Amino acid sequence: xxxxxxxxxxxxxxxxxxxxxxxxxxxxxxxxxxxxxxxxxxxxxxxxxxxxxxxxxxxxxxxxxxxxxxxxxxxxxxxxxxxxxxxxxxxxxxxxxxxxxxxxxxxxxxxxxxxxxxxxxxxxxxxxxxxxxxxxxxxxxxxxxxxxxxxxxxxxxxxxxxxxxxxxxxxxxxxxxxxxxxxxxxxxxxxxxxxxxxxxxxxxxxxxxxxxxxxxxxxxxxxxxxxxxxxxxxxxxxxxxxxxxxxxxxxxxxxxxxxxxxxxxxxxxxxxxxxxxxx
Numbered sequence: 001x002x003x004x005x006x007x008x009x010x011x012x013x014x015x016x017x018x019x020x021x022x023x024x025x026x027x028x029x030x031x032x033x034x035x036x037x038x039x040x041x042x043x044x045x046x047x048x049x050x051x052x053x054x055x056x057x058x059x060x061x062x063x064x065x066x067x068x069x070x071x072x073x074x075x076x077x078x079x080x081x082x083x084x085x086x087x088x089x090x091x092x093x094x095x096x097x098x099x100x101x102x103x104x105x106x107x108x109x110x111x112x113x114x115x116x117x118x119x120x121x122x123x124x125x126x127x128x129x130x131x132x133x134x135x136x137x138x139x140x141x142x143x144x145x146x147x148x149x150x151x152x153x154x155x156x157x158x159x160x161x162x163x164x165x166x167x168x169x170x171x172x173x174x175x176x177x178x179x180x181x182x183x184x185x186x187x188x189x190x191x192x193x194x195x196x197x198x199x200x201x202x203x204x205x206x207x208x209x210x211x212x213x214x215x216x217x218x219x220x221x222x223x224x225x226x227x228x229x230x231x232x233x234x235x236x237x238x239x240x241x242x243x244x245x246x247x248x249x250x251x252x253x254x255x256x257x258x259x260x261x262x263x264x265x266x267x268x269x270x271x272x273x274x275x276x277x278x279x
């Protein structure tokens with residue numbers, strides 16, 4: 001498992017599963033000859049996308065960012081459609097670190113699409129229950145509202161088995177939310193309630209833009225996904241937070257990137273420092 005140190009806080013990537021989605025959809029209107037130079041596709045035009053939560057540890061807290069794709073939540077047809085070749089191993093990853101799901105104090109959810117939220121619950125004796133029973137689950141109010149009342153476009157990715165068992169654990173916010181040096185910011189864009197987070201400690205900083213910059217190849221502010229419900233909001237938010245991070249020499253971290261866990265770009269927009277994913 002790869003780790004990045006931000007001040008006194010360690011960020012460790014757990015194994016949350018993998019999908020393979022259409023490259024054209026992941027890069028929207030960007031022509032394939034451009035995006036494929038930065039992120040390769042397979043013979044079916046699919047690109048590999050991890051769904052790996054980040055465990056943040058520091059100040060006697062265990063904070064999980066996203067929850068992985070889960071286990072036993074997808075039908076065989078869904079696995080084929082989403083290119084799922086590996087389901088979540090989050091509990092095993094935690095065990096390797098000497099932790100259990102009960103040790104997680106907070107779960108930060110940037111949004112609640114199935115590939116981020118499936119790992120919040122699991123089926124035991126025919127009933128869905130919370131995977132992280134002692135945690136506060138932090139979600140923007142807009143996202144929580146849409147999760148429970150999805151629109152015609154989003155209803156296929158917001159599943160009741162992912163939210164009904166965790167109602168009592170959810171804590172929502174409007175524009176900002178803080179857990180020590182970790183700050184969440186509502187952005188919209190990819191989903192109506194999408195959020196990002198920034199962690200800054202002892203002069204180190206990491207910016208996690210979640211699905212408004214899902215991989216290092218999406219650095220161009222105009223390269224947004226066809227999956228984004230509000231692409232102009234995605235563009236504005238990415239421009240704002242990219243400029244912010246670059247001005248502070250920040251690490252940019254990823255949940256979906258199959259090649260890099262975190263990167264820094266130099267003044268010429270070239271990769272300067274990277275944390276590679278172990279394969």
